[in-house]
Amino acid sequence: MSFFTKLRDRLTRSSSKIGAGLDDIVAEGADDAPAEPAPPVAQPAVPVPVQPMPAPVQQPPAPAEAAPRPGMMGRLFGRAGSDEPRRELDDAMLEELEDMLVQADMGVETALRVTANIAEGRLGRRVSSTELKELLAGEIARIMAPVAKPLPIYPKRPQVVLVVGVNGSGKTTTIGKLASQFKAAGKNVVVAAGDTFRAAAVEQLQVWGKRAGVPVMTAPEGSDPASLAYDAMVRAEAEGADLLMIDTAGRLQNRQDLMEELAKIVRVIRKKDPSAPHNTLLVLDATTGQNALSQVETFQKLADVSGLVMTKLDGTARGGVLVALADRFGLPIHAIGVGEQIDDLDAFDAREFARALVGLAD
């Protein structure tokens, strides 16, 4: 099964909220007028960064003959969607759309902007649910495209990747999955079990290490994680490892002591290599919804977060939060997780994600 199919099936299973919501919005206000050719759906070949758009201006419906000749996609949609119910895109519909996006955890600001962009030049037109999904997917992909960046690999050896996040966000699982993928790509990977407080966490990482076929460095329970991180750097360097991934204990945002300990890990790592850590990955659990935004803020203050991984997109109707994160922080999204298996993590693809989120086929 391709990752897109998996993403769509699992996102749709849990977060069909947006797709179903769009169907409902159109069906609710659908009129009985005969079908008219579908308005062309903007499909930029190359996603462009989102520009702040002016507020939508009420425009009279474009006369059918004045409409530009639809492109390939427009013609396809015109045919395929001609017998679908249509609803006039007006203020009431836009308001419903905005509410639905907010409920899908996209955040008020982002939902407003996306809705305004959809309205731009289209007010008064009659759109089908499929067209609305295409428009929404296009807007989401435009927001997400600039942040869809796989974990960068540098010539520096070892490249130190520090993995942080709150308890249970999926750090250990993500390290296991990433280590397996980098190993398969021919990289020499070492993993350090920096959560020295919980024996179970160390064991769990060892299980992942075995699965991925990479060594896992551990330290006695209760020992200083910063000193383990230092030892791991010495070993990774001695072994000529390409990548050293350091797991850390999950920390609640309000636990000052744990937060300080993370800062100490970074200080100690820098004694060995002032340019390390080369990446600080913040792992976020999609099921936490809007709380993910405050987690980013908190961890950014404490560690130099360089990128995000979002897990558990399979278990939530709150996938929209990823759009809000991209819009608000612009931090690279390196990967997304849609399950507990080793191959349930893949690089983040803006278009695939956008289409899966609104329930469209590839």
Ligand SMILES: Nc1nc2c(ncn2[C@@H]2O[C@H](COP(=O)(O)OP(=O)(O)OP(=O)(O)O)[C@@H](O)[C@H]2O)c(=O)[nH]1
């Ligand atoms: N459904 C689903 N479950 C996931 C995903 N990623 C991780 N999990 C599960 O989430 C739970 C917590 O994952 P861990 O990797 O242990 O999280 P952690 O951040 O290391 O946890 P702490 O060590 O407690 O801080 C485990 O049961 C994982 O199997 C995902 O993408 N989808």
